[in-house]
Amino acid sequence: MTQPNRGGEYDVAIVGGGLVGSALAWGLARSGQRVVVLDEGDIAVRPSRGNFALVWVQGKGLGMPEYAGWTKQSSDDWAGFAGLLRDQTGIDVAFRRPGGFMPALSEEDLQARANAMMRLHNQPDMIRYPYEVMDRETLRRELPVIGPEVVGGTYCPLDGHCNSLRLLRTLHTGIGLLGVDYRPNHRVERIERRDGGFRLATAGGEIGAGKVVLAAGHDSARLAPMVGLSAPVRPQRGHIIVTEKTAPFLHHPTGYVRQTDEGGVMIGDSFEEAGFDTTLQPGVSSAIAARAIRMFPLLGRLNVVRSWAALRVLTPDGFPIYEQSATAPGAFVVTCHSGVTLAANHALTLAPLIAAGDLGDRFKVFSARRFHVPQAA
């Protein structure tokens, strides 16, 4: 169990206890830092409980090759990360990297995907990785359950998935074992710099810490300006449908459909601009179900047991923000929409840099200053 820090003084206060905040807390505590996690309660806007659980590389980073490399690094480190979590907590987060597919339902779609992968890999400074564009017959040898309308697809051996609800639970178990002070119902109202550190006014009282890391997802947009940072994020809604559990038949994840370690099939990948509304839209559910059945007709036999809508945390260009404040050193913002894929990086690579107090040149490209260019011009 977590031991409360009676003095309320910490090396690092992390705002947000979702996948990003808890992965950072785990890494920081392993680096020897005294950490408090300030979280909201059960009804917080919490994408970490609604995501699709892919650990995905394919196609990411067109427009920012550094993000492609960062993503590939996390994918490469994920198995070791899962092993560390298992050794520490005894919980298996079911990470598998069998390679992932993006099946295409038209020649135009397949060509567009192939072109995007080629443009991605033609970028300067791109760390290239293997992928294949497959015609229907080649794809069918790997994925025999595709429907007659599937014309082919792209494949990347680095793609995988995990059980993301179990990942969140495991990280929370892990930070507890590491002595992190986890405080729910501590919504942060104000952050002030004082005495070389930070004072955070929260719904549960005042907290002091030497450093503060904003990993609050959507709420980072509100919090970042308090410490001279910016996090221009917006919610983008996605629907997910889950079927009953069945014996394994889909042995690779795809971008739209994957079978979980426990046998249920998740169907997803809708993109809607709808503010903070998480109401389920039957039209969207129907559309993603219909597309999934065209890809894998067997799905039409399965009963649906759950469906929901969750809110991606998206920056204007879709890439993460990693930045230390220039005006309030010691304050960091970390935001991305791939909290599962990047969990290994956040825990193993980013957290030690935050502990050391310097992100270094590698992260300059991830600064939110990239969004301020028009104002400067």
Place this chain on the structure above:
Amino acid sequence: MFRRLPEVAGDAIPFTIDGRPASARAGDSVAAALLANGVTTCRNTPVSGAPRGPYCMMGVCFDCLVTIDGTGNRQGCQVRVAPGMAVETQDGKREVER
């Protein structure tokens, strides 16, 4: 374990449980017919393999899932037995093709 009330009438309906001949009464749900035939465990759960049997008998608990005429994960309490129906208990996860 379960016995029928003596005053309940109805024609005998022949069906099978895991291929063995069994008898239900007209109007029986599959779940009731399983219990009346002494089958109290109708499946093992897909993740932990724990045994399950009909419980709520009104469509809520989903513990009475069985394969009926080749379709898996049907709620036994929500389907009436029909003559010749093939009911199969389930071991673990349903197969997607049945």
